[in-house]
Amino acid sequence: MTQLERRLLADRVWKIVASTLAGLAILLLAWILWTVVWRGATALSLTVFTAPTMPPGRGGGLANTIVGSLVQVTIGLVIAAPIGLLAGTWLAEVGRGRLADAVRFVNDVLLSAPSILIGLFVYELLVRPFGGFSGFAGSAALAVLILPVVVRATEDMMRLVPGSLREAAFALGASRREVVTQVLWRAARTGIVTGVLLAIARAAGETAPLLFTSLGNLGWSFALTKPMASLPVTIYQYAGSPFDEWVALAWAGALVITVGVLALNILSRVVLAPRGKASR
Amino acid sequence: MIRTDVVILRGANGPTEDDARWSHDWGTTIVTVETSAALPPGHLAARPLATAGHADRAEAPFRIALTAAAVLVLVLLGAIVVLLFNGGFPVLVRFGLSFFVSTDWNPVTENYGAAVMLYGTLVTSALALLIAFPTSLGIALFLTEVAPEQLRRPIGTAIQLLAAVPSIIYGMWGFFVVVPLMSAHVQPLLKAVFGPIPLIGALFSGAPAGTGILTAGLILALMIMPFITAMFVEIFSSVPPVLKEAAYGVGATTTEVFRAVTVPYGRSALVGAVMLGLGRALGETMAVTFVIGNANRIAASLYSPGASIASTIANEFPEAGPGSIKLNALLELGFSLFVISFLVLALARFLVRNRLEA
Numbered sequence: 001m002t003q004l005e006r007r008l009l010a011d012r013v014w015k016i017v018a019s020t021l022a023g024l025a026i027l028l029l030a031w032i033l034w035t036v037v038w039r040g041a042t043a044l045s046l047t048v049f050t051a052p053t054m055p056p057g058r059g060g061g062l063a064n065t066i067v068g069s070l071v072q073v074t075i076g077l078v079i080a081a082p083i084g085l086l087a088g089t090w091l092a093e094v095g096r097g098r099l100a101d102a103v104r105f106v107n108d109v110l111l112s113a114p115s116i117l118i119g120l121f122v123y124e125l126l127v128r129p130f131g132g133f134s135g136f137a138g139s140a141a142l143a144v145l146i147l148p149v150v151v152r153a154t155e156d157m158m159r160l161v162p163g164s165l166r167e168a169a170f171a172l173g174a175s176r177r178e179v180v181t182q183v184l185w186r187a188a189r190t191g192i193v194t195g196v197l198l199a200i201a202r203a204a205g206e207t208a209p210l211l212f213t214s215l216g217n218l219g220w221s222f223a224l225t226k227p228m229a230s231l232p233v234t235i236y237q238y239a240g241s242p243f244d245e246w247v248a249l250a251w252a253g254a255l256v257i258t259v260g261v262l263a264l265n266i267l268s269r270v271v272l273a274p275r276g277k278a279s280r
Numbered sequence: 281m282i283r284t285d286v287v288i289l290r291g292a293n294g295p296t297e298d299d300a301r302w303s304h305d306w307g308t309t310i311v312t313v314e315t316s317a318a319l320p321p322g323h324l325a326a327r328p329l330a331t332a333g334h335a336d337r338a339e340a341p342f343r344i345a346l347t348a349a350a351v352l353v354l355v356l357l358g359a360i361v362v363l364l365f366n367g368g369f370p371v372l373v374r375f376g377l378s379f380f381v382s383t384d385w386n387p388v389t390e391n392y393g394a395a396v397m398l399y400g401t402l403v404t405s406a407l408a409l410l411i412a413f414p415t416s417l418g419i420a421l422f423l424t425e426v427a428p429e430q431l432r433r434p435i436g437t438a439i440q441l442l443a444a445v446p447s448i449i450y451g452m453w454g455f456f457v458v459v460p461l462m463s464a465h466v467q468p469l470l471k472a473v474f475g476p477i478p479l480i481g482a483l484f485s486g487a488p489a490g491t492g493i494l495t496a497g498l499i500l501a502l503m504i505m506p507f508i509t510a511m512f513v514e515i516f517s518s519v520p521p522v523l524k525e526a527a528y529g530v531g532a533t534t535t536e537v538f539r540a541v542t543v544p545y546g547r548s549a550l551v552g553a554v555m556l557g558l559g560r561a562l563g564e565t566m567a568v569t570f571v572i573g574n575a576n577r578i579a580a581s582l583y584s585p586g587a588s589i590a591s592t593i594a595n596e597f598p599e600a601g602p603g604s605i606k607l608n609a610l611l612e613l614g615f616s617l618f619v620i621s622f623l624v625l626a627l628a629r630f631l632v633r634n635r636l637e638a
Contacts, residue, residue, distance in 0.1 A: 011533035015426045021418035022427070022435060025509075028502060029442045032453050039456075086349035094346055103350045105629070106357045112556065112625050113618065114563020116590050117364065120614045124363040128602055144356065151353060175336035176343070198444075205446025208565040208590070212597055232448050236566065239452050254449055265444045269437070 033258070040255025043248035048256075053218050053234060056243040062253050064220050068229040071222055072135060072214060073203050076142030081196060084147045088154025088192075089180055104155075111148040118144045119209035127213060135228030138214025145206060146199040153195020157188040194268040201264035205257055207232035231257055361618070368612025370605065379612065385576040385592075387599070392609035394616060399578050400493065400586040401617070404568065405561040407497025407582075412505040413554055417543075419505075420512035424542075425534050436513060443506035451570035454499040459571055462498075463490030467583060486581040491573035494582035499567050504557040511553035515546040548631045555628030559621045565590035589617045 001009070047061045054060025087107075091100060118141050126137040161184050169179040185192075210216075215227040216234060231253050238250035371379055371392065382393025423436055467488030475481045519542050527537045543550065573585020574595055587595075593610050600607040 007533055007536065011535045014421070014535040014538075018418040018422035018426055021415050022422040025415070025419055025439055025442070025505065026435065029438055031457075032442075032445065032449065035453050035457055036449060083349045083352060086346050087353050090346035090350040094343065095350060099350075103353055106354050108629065109622060109625060110353065110357055112559050112621065113360070114565070114590060114621055116563065116565045116593055117360070117614050117618050120367070120593065120611060121360045121363055124367050124611070125359065147353070147356070175339045177336055177339050180342075201444060205448065207446070207448045208594060211594060232446065232566075235448055235452070239448075239455065239570075250452065254452055257446060258449055261444055261446055262441060265441060 036251070036254050036258050039248075039251040040253075040258075043252040044255060045252075048249065048252045052220055053229065055218075056241070056246055059245075060249070062231065062234060062249060062256070064218075065216075065229040065231045065234040065253070066256065068135070068214070068216075068222065069204060069231040072138045072142055072210070072228060072230060073200060075136070075139035075224075076146055076203055077196070077200060079139065080143040080146035080199075081150055084150025084199075085154050085185075085192065087147075088151040089158060089184075091151070091155040092158035093176070093180060093184070107148045107151045110144070111152060114208075115145060115206050116208035116211075119212040122209065123212040132225075133213060133215035133227040134225050135214050135222065136224040138210050138228060138230065139224070141209040141213045142203040142206065145203050145209065149199035149202060150192075150195055153198070154188070154192050157191030157195070158184055160191065161187045190271055194271050197264050197268040197271065201261045201268075204264070205232060205261050207236050211236075364611060364615040364618055368608055368615045370608040371612040374605065379609075380616070383576070383578060387606055390605050392606065394589070394609075394613055396576050396578055397587050397589045397592050397613060398616070400496075400572065401562055401588040401590070401620075403493055403582075403586075404496045404500055404572065404588055405558055407494065408500035408504055408561045409554060409558055411498065411501035412508055412557060415501070416505055416508040416512055416557075419509045420516055421535070421538055423509075423513050424516045425538060436510075439506045440510050443503075443510065446566075447503060447564060448566040450499055450503050450567040454495065454567060455570040458499065459490035459495060461490075462495050463488045467494075482580045483582045486579070486583040488583060489573065489585065491571050491585055492583050493572065493586045496568045496572040496586075496588070497582075499571055500561045500564055503564060503567055504560050507560060508553055508557040511556065512550065515549045515553065516542055519545045552628045552630075552632035555624050555631065559624045559628065562621050562624065563590055563617060565594050569594050589613045 045061075047059065048063075049061060049066065050063055051059065051061035052064040053062065087103070091104060091107075095103060122137050122141040122144065126140055127133055130137075165183055165187060166179055169183045174182070210230050210233045214230060214233075216229045216237065217227045218229070222228060235250045235253040235257070238246040238253070241247065241250075375382065375392065379392065380394050380398065382391070383395045384391040384393045385396065386392070419439065423432055423439075427435060467484070467490070471484045471488065474484045523541050523545060524537050527541045532540065568588050569591040572588060572591050574587055574591060575585035576587060577584065578586070593613055596606065596610060600610055
């Protein structure tokens with residue numbers, strides 16, 4: 001074998017290794033999804049969506065946990081999205097120097113902080129002082145998870161808006177507030193919406209922060225001052241239980257949550273798609 | 281939608297010094313428009329608009345709101361640090377620094393130590409990196425150089441979707457699918473292959489229970505792999521084509537270009553991306569809790585059950601009442617996890633930015 005042949009052979013071998021690894025990754029995705037769909041679909045029925053959780057042996061569904069999750073994610077979003085939008089705008093348009101660097105770095109730290117620590121933090125902040133687990137504490141924990149995603153998305157997307165648009169608006173005599181609210185936010189809207197969708201997807205699947213904050217309950221209770229059920233926490237409790245019936249319900253819940261989260265992710269790509277094509 | 285207070289038409293001379301002074305004195309926004317028409321200098325052609333004479337009143341409150349939101353981000357992290365430190369402080373007072381080297385975790389005698397959890401966290405994360413780093417590199421090579429153009433986007437998207445699947449799903453899949461497989465097939469096989477080798481054999485000794493450090497590392501590797509791969513692909517596509525073309529021009533093959541040009545060019549950013557993946561692995565809770573076995577022990581074998589910081593917090597929290605020293609111990613564990621992942625992130629950012637500035 002000449003040196004050239006050896007090099008060409010090495011090239012081919014590495015390419016095959018890389019292709020195999022990529023193929024394996026795809027297979028694993030398919031395997032995980034298939035497991036969730038197969039086990040989830042066999043356990044799925046209408047009562048999962050209509051009946052609340054019940055003691056073992058009495059049937060029941062997941063309706064209260066789904067509603068609880070929706071309530072907590074919505075409240076978390078309502079708290080975090082406006083603050084995140086404003087903070088991201090500050091980073092993109094106003095903030096300069098050390099303070100801006102600090103805010104950006106701190107936001108990155110929040111973005112990658114382990115979610116279980118957010119749960120402990122909110123436990124110390126809202127649960128222990130006020131004497132009990134509550135739906136509001138769960139919402140607050142999710143808000144802390146959503147906030148840095150929205151800040152990051154807003155800053156990135158506003159930076160993508162061409163400078164000439166800003167200059168044109170300023171030249172027409174618009175104040176900075178008008179430039180931001182009437183020109184930049186509109187131009188960056190699809191990107192920011194994408195970020196918010198991804199933040200929702202992240203918050204909806206989170207289990208760890210809710211364990212110490214909203215905890216969960218067994219009935220139809222959506223008072224924000226009381227413990228509130230959520231889908232991921234219920235899946236966690238049911239999957240580890242010795243009752244087949246609960247394990248089946250956990251798989252049904254896993255299917256619901258996976259479909260929801262992946263749908264949000266795909267939706268965010270679809271929202272962003274026209275923009276991506278236009279820029280190319 | 282956009283308001284102008286005064287428009288001044290100027291001749292070909294453009295704006296004069298007077299314009300700026302007027303703008304300042306009147307507190308208005310003045311737009312100067314050049315015209316070709318012969319106008320006398322200083323001719324005021326425009327009408328003041330309805331709101332002329334005062335600046336945007338909402339401007340100041342708007343600016344304050346923006347700044348307040350940004351400062352809130354700082355305050356939030358400050359509050360997290362303070363509350364976690366404060367919550368764990370009684371443990372430091374009681375046990376001192378020996379908390380971090382003690383392997384005790386005994387609710388009866390109320391003796392708590394973090395060594396087992398620190399060990400479990402670091403070993404599972406290291407295992408995850410060991411598996412995920414070469415795999416991600418291979419997939420990124422495939423996605424940037426090998427795959428046909430039409431396949432790159434769909435496969436890239438599919439791998440990114442893998443990163444979006446909630447961790448509890450990985451945990452359930454690990455617990456119900458991977459654990460039985462590990463115990464029935466993979467672990468006996470590894471034991472048969474590596475068992476007789478001295479030193480390495482000890483890693484694969486013990487009962488093949490399925491759960492344990494090895495399985496936790498494996499699931500973690502699966503979880504961080506898509507995340508690292510996505511960043512790798514981004515780094516590789518930022519390599520200037522000229523560099524690669526120069527290497528191709530002197531006759532290098534695809535993988536030689538990858539090894540000699542692409543990877544060295546993005547080296548520090550690659551390390552940064554791996555560190556970001558490590559940060560994720562360190563703090564991952566649900567997937568690890570399902571498969572690590574949850575035992576307070578340090579053993580040489582990767583098959584033995586263990587505990588990570590996050591899994592311990594999730595497992596032990598229900599039995600830790602408010603005011604108990606156990607709760608303080610869990611909060612101190614949380615604080616140490618925060619410090620570890622903060623350091624990893626800071627290092628990652630430093631490496632990624634260095635590369636961008638160079």
